[in-house]
Amino acid sequence: MKKVRMEVCKVQRYRLPGYPSKVRAMDCQRLLASTPTRWKGSPVLCAALALMVSAGMSGCAKQSGGRVRLFARGDGIVRVYVGEGWVGMIQPPAFLSEQEARQIIREEAEARGVHFGAEGTKTLSGYFPMTEFQLDSPGISEGETWQGDLALDGYDAEKGVGFEYISKTDIEQWSKTNVRADDKTSSVYDFSGAGLLLSRSIREQMDEDWGRIGILYDPGTVYVKTDGAALSEEEYQHIQREFKIENLRLQVRDFLDWLAVQGII
Numbered sequence: 001m002k003k004v005r006m007e008v009c010k011v012q013r014y015r016l017p018g019y020p021s022k023v024r025a026m027d028c029q030r031l032l033a034s035t036p037t038r039w040k041g042s043p044v045l046c047a048a049l050a051l052m053v054s055a056g057m058s059g060c061a062k063q064s065g066g067r068v069r070l071f072a073r074g075d076g077i078v079r080v081y082v083g084e085g086w087v088g089m090i091q092p093p094a095f096l097s098e099q100e101a102r103q104i105i106r107e108e109a110e111a112r113g114v115h116f117g118a119e120g121t122k123t124l125s126g127y128f129p130m131t132e133f134q135l136d137s138p139g140i141s142e143g144e145t146w147q148g149d150l151a152l153d154g155y156d157a158e159k160g161v162g163f164e165y166i167s168k169t170d171i172e173q174w175s176k177t178n179v180r181a182d183d184k185t186s187s188v189y190d191f192s193g194a195g196l197l198l199s200r201s202i203r204e205q206m207d208e209d210w211g212r213i214g215i216l217y218d219p220g221t222v223y224v225k226t227d228g229a230a231l232s233e234e235e236y237q238h239i240q241r242e243f244k245i246e247n248l249r250l251q252v253r254d255f256l257d258w259l260a261v262q263g264i265i
Contacts, residue, residue: 076166109156117157124150124152128150
């Protein structure tokens, strides 16, 4: 048998790995969603999963820097029609108040060991998107910004984790146009679009001490098919409220799972 002499040579260039990088893994919704349910309640197992996906991913927030992310459940669209009541296919607007949303978010977080303080415990200073009511069609385009301070709706100083819930009040305060126009039949609150722009804006300005920030939003509405049956506006609003609460809880759980995979909770 012929002997072959082998030498150790320095590799000049490495191919990109087939597994996701640390940053991509932390931002991958499908990866987080595929985590077994029984693992999500255990920071140890989540940290182990993180290590398999990307070395060092399970480090604490201070080691891996600040991050922000939008958690999507529901299309986040609420259409407002000119006029009162609802006739035929036209259904009334339905919103989840900021006060009720914060209570739901805090309940879910407390169950996982995250204790959000009151509004104003964490303030971000920078440039933020100026949202716009879209007339007759949904979607928020990138455009003007406003400079100032944004007080997060909740913040856990010990864990360096906060959240901002996009509500009807936020859209109206950040808007550069009115909710209605005389020559139009409807306007649209695009909560998910506003949340996407906000998450991008914060990410571009992310300061190290801002920690982890979850962007949550009013989940929008679900179409109610009456099949000719009489349905009062109170019944309609009840259906929408249940839809919103269910989807907001899912948003919060996705947020908490994201934190658990990083070993923060």
